[in-house]
Amino acid sequence: MAAAYPGTPSTEIMENLARFPGIYVEWSTNEKVALEVAMGASYGGVRALAAMKHVGLNVAADPFFAASVTGVRGGLVLVCCDDPGMHSSQNEQDNRHYARFAKVPILEPTDSQEAYSLMEWAFGISEEFDTPVLFRSTTRISHCKTVAEIAESPEIKRRPPKFVRDPHKFVMVPSNARPRHPLMEERIQKLAAYFEAFPLNEMILRDRSIGIISAGASYQYAREVFRNASFLKLITTYPIPENLIREFASKVERVVVVEELDPFLEDIFKAMGIGVTGKQLVPIIGELNPEILEERAIAIGLLPHAGRPPATQRVEHDFPPRPPLLCPGCPHAATSYALKRLGFYHVVPQDDMSGQKRGGIQQQRQGIIATSDIGCYTLAVYPPLLALDTCACMGASIGQAHGLEKAGVANRIVSVIGDSTFIHSGITSLVDVVYNEGRGTVIILDNNTTAMTGHQGHPGTGISARGERARRVVIEDLCRGVGVRDVNVIDAFDLPVIEATIRRCVETDEPSVIVVRGDCPLRVREKGKPLVVHLEECDRCFNCLRVGCPAISRDDDDVKIDPLLCMGDRCSLCLQACHCQAIRVREG
Amino acid sequence: MIKADLLMAGVGGQGVILASDALAEIAVKAGYDVKKSDSLGMSQRGGSVVSHLRMGEQVFSPMIKRGDADFLLGFERLEGARWAAYLRRDGVAIVNNLAIPPLSVVGGASKYPSVGEVEETLRRRTNQIYFVPGTEIAAELGNPQVLNVLLIGFLSVFLEIDEGSYVDDLSQRVPQKFLQVNLKAFARGREEALHRKETRHD
Numbered sequence: 001m002a003a004a005y006p007g008t009p010s011t012e013i014m015e016n017l018a019r020f021p022g023i024y025v026e027w028s029t030n031e032k033v034a035l036e037v038a039m040g041a042s043y044g045g046v047r048a049l050a051a052m053k054h055v056g057l058n059v060a061a062d063p064f065f066a067a068s069v070t071g072v073r074g075g076l077v078l079v080c081c082d083d084p085g086m087h088s089s090q091n092e093q094d095n096r097h098y099a100r101f102a103k104v105p106i107l108e109p110t111d112s113q114e115a116y117s118l119m120e121w122a123f124g125i126s127e128e129f130d131t132p133v134l135f136r137s138t139t140r141i142s143h144c145k146t147v148a149e150i151a152e153s154p155e156i157k158r159r160p161p162k163f164v165r166d167p168h169k170f171v172m173v174p175s176n177a178r179p180r181h182p183l184m185e186e187r188i189q190k191l192a193a194y195f196e197a198f199p200l201n202e203m204i205l206r207d208r209s210i211g212i213i214s215a216g217a218s219y220q221y222a223r224e225v226f227r228n229a230s231f232l233k234l235i236t237t238y239p240i241p242e243n244l245i246r247e248f249a250s251k252v253e254r255v256v257v258v259e260e261l262d263p264f265l266e267d268i269f270k271a272m273g274i275g276v277t278g279k280q281l282v283p284i285i286g287e288l289n290p291e292i293l294e295e296r297a298i299a300i301g302l303l304p305h306a307g308r309p310p311a312t313q314r315v316e317h318d319f320p321p322r323p324p325l326l327c328p329g330c331p332h333a334a335t336s337y338a339l340k341r342l343g344f345y346h347v348v349p350q351d352d353m354s355g356q357k358r359g360g361i362q363q364q365r366q367g368i369i370a371t372s373d374i375g376c377y378t379l380a381v382y383p384p385l386l387a388l389d390t391c392a393c394m395g396a397s398i399g400q401a402h403g404l405e406k407a408g409v410a411n412r413i414v415s416v417i418g419d420s421t422f423i424h425s426g427i428t429s430l431v432d433v434v435y436n437e438g439r440g441t442v443i444i445l446d447n448n449t450t451a452m453t454g455h456q457g458h459p460g461t462g463i464s465a466r467g468e469r470a471r472r473v474v475i476e477d478l479c480r481g482v483g484v485r486d487v488n489v490i491d492a493f494d495l496p497v498i499e500a501t502i503r504r505c506v507e508t509d510e511p512s513v514i515v516v517r518g519d520c521p522l523r524v525r526e527k528g529k530p531l532v533v534h535l536e537e538c539d540r541c542f543n544c545l546r547v548g549c550p551a552i553s554r555d556d557d558d559v560k561i562d563p564l565l566c567m568g569d570r571c572s573l574c575l576q577a578c579h580c581q582a583i584r585v586r587e588g
Numbered sequence: 589m590i591k592a593d594l595l596m597a598g599v600g601g602q603g604v605i606l607a608s609d610a611l612a613e614i615a616v617k618a619g620y621d622v623k624k625s626d627s628l629g630m631s632q633r634g635g636s637v638v639s640h641l642r643m644g645e646q647v648f649s650p651m652i653k654r655g656d657a658d659f660l661l662g663f664e665r666l667e668g669a670r671w672a673a674y675l676r677r678d679g680v681a682i683v684n685n686l687a688i689p690p691l692s693v694v695g696g697a698s699k700y701p702s703v704g705e706v707e708e709t710l711r712r713r714t715n716q717i718y719f720v721p722g723t724e725i726a727a728e729l730g731n732p733q734v735l736n737v738l739l740i741g742f743l744s745v746f747l748e749i750d751e752g753s754y755v756d757d758l759s760q761r762v763p764q765k766f767l768q769v770n771l772k773a774f775a776r777g778r779e780e781a782l783h784r785k786e787t788r789h790d
Contacts (some may be wrong), residue, residue: 224649320698323633
């Protein structure tokens with residue numbers, strides 16, 4: 001069985017597993033729940049997998065450490081996908097540290113073939129050594145495709161599910177947990193010995209002047225750049241097979257470690273007394289690629305100067321960037337636009353839709369503070385919306401808003417969170433607000449899907465991981481159930497109602513929830529009647545451009561709507577922002 | 589077997605990833621070792637999309653180094669120009685002659701590069717530059733979404749994979765009701781390339 005919470009670049013694992021019949025799959029509420037579900041299945045003797053992105057393991061760290069103490073029955077594999085370079089993440093972290101931290105073995109594939117082949121090993125190791133296994137990928141493993149040979153008819157090892165009571169193993173009261181710790185230390189020693197002969201670790205001896213030890217995607221970059229060097233490909237990056245490392249080191253003149261992010265292997269090798277070149281070569285920050293590796297290798301004299309022009313010779317002009325945007329017809333746009341307007345003014349002019357024009361000197365956020373969360377709506381931090389003030393980690397917005405309020409910050413404060421994120425980890429904070437007598441306003445942007453990662457179901461959608469109908473958790477009922485009395489459900493495209501509701505809720509002395517509901521247009525793919533700009537009635541205030549919609553643009557001094565991109569009167573935010581009524585639904 | 593490194597760049601929603609997936613499979617079936625890597629973090633939201641596709645006898649890195657790409661396939665002018673530095677000297681640049689101004693341009697904060705600026709940027713790497721009116725032809729064919737197949741058609745003239753392999757792949761990949769327009773787009777792309785190669789004067 002398999003359980004996951006979506007997160008780039010790990011999402012596709014569950015999406016693909018869901019296509020296999022005969023495996024139980026689920027999108028879990030969050031990563032902690034996913035791992036606990038997998039643990040339960042493992043205790044019942046069934047092989048179980050949990051998948052998540054790097055920061056997901058932060059959420060799941062508690063059960064991860066617990067699973068290391070109890071061990072497993074059926075194989076238990078946790079796949080975590082790191083995102084060096086932060087293509088779609090709020091931070092960069094090297095999750096190999098978790099393996100050492102929790103005393104769990106780690107396996108790292110270097111391409112698609114190994115990702116496929118290693119999985120069987122991972123489950124086998126888990127069962128043989130009574131341990132969860134951390135299976136680590138990075139963006140350039142997860143979002144790469146390389147040729148892989150698939151077993152003709154993969155043998156599925158199934159054991160009948162059965163839970164055998166064993167309190168000394170499964171009930172971690174202190175008296176039972178204490179004897180487990182020595183077993184964990186022993187286990188890691190045994191694994192290190194086992195990895196000495198692990199068949200997928202590979203030594204390639206050629207030119208002995210440089211010997212490179214590398215793992216994961218970095219190994220492929222190193223093979224690309226150092227064509228003649230000797231290599232030790234390490235699949236088992238924790239615990240380290242020390243004898244293998246010493247043997248390789250003794251056969252080459254200079255040991256070079258090529259690893260992305262932290263000096264994880266380098267530190268271990270140095271502690272073993274092996275002198276290596278590591279972070280002196282490869283930067284500790286950002287995603288590695290063959291180009292950086294080559295440049296750095298030349299810079300520190302590991303490679304001769306190539307005959308080609310240095311890559312630092314840029315040929316580009318200063319081209320305008322193209323950051324991701326809220327899509328045309330996005331149900332988050334109207335709320336973001338309202339927050340921007342409410343945020344910029346200490347006293348918000350009640351009926352002045354064009355107020356922004358005169359606001360030049362007041363362009364400081366003095367009004368509403370909007371704490372925000374992880375999801376598409378975070379894109380409203382970019383111009384022209386500039387609507388948000390914080391974004392930290394999943395579910396943080398509600399607690400942060402509560403903290404700002406309790407610290408005595410005088411502004412009105414709202415927290416902005418998506419439907420999936422609210423259920424992931426916002427709900428506990430809302431309980432906290434109710435219990436501790438906060439007066440915060442929580443805006444739940446409910447687009448009825450997990451949009452950022454590509455439209456996965458979650459409990460609020462009533463759609464399962466297999467795309468089938470499931471029982472739906474009704475978000476507004478949930479909020480009422482925990483004791484919020486002021487719960488509002490409003491339409492995501494009705495700007496005046498959104499503004500009025502926010503204004504009212506931030507003035508009350510009790511907690512309030514505003515569920516702003518509207519389907520993600522990329523999921524429902526329905527268009528309304530087309531909108532057009534009547535230029536003869538337009539006074540060129542360009543307010544319509546401030547809603548940040550990619551479908552509406554400025555053409556010299558005119559404004560035009562791209563009929564291919566525009567979602568029509570399904571959205572009509574630009575129409576509502578136009579104080580001249582120059583934007584209208586096309587007649588006929 | 590000749591190696592080919594291709595960089596494909598465009599805007600979210602243009603079908604860049606689909607095109608590179610299809611081309612990767614076609615190359616695998618033609619006997620190449622193939623690796624590809626997509627940067628698509630949040631690109632479904634209208635951001636830049638870039639796909640690295642490498643084929644050859646044996647490929648290690650799934651990413652192309654700056655200055656190494658044999659082909660640059662730009663689905664949009666600005667995106668074509670943005671990745672120009674990845675092209676090797678005298679590589680082939682194929683750029684769909686379409687402008688999708690990013691929001692910073694729409695809002696007036698920056699300027700969209702002219703065709704001349706884009707061309708000048710590419711010229712610093714190569715003289716083999718093809719601007720293709722891909723979006724116009726696709727619209728003419730009745731479906732703007734076939735742009736990606738049209739560009740693959742154009743590119744196919746430069747690769748060592750026979751025409752039938754592309755047609756076979758399309759026939760399996762594309763739903764029946766869209767197959768005809770896709771095959772037409774592929775053929776039009778090829779025609780355009782053959783015609784342009786014949787009439788070139790560099």
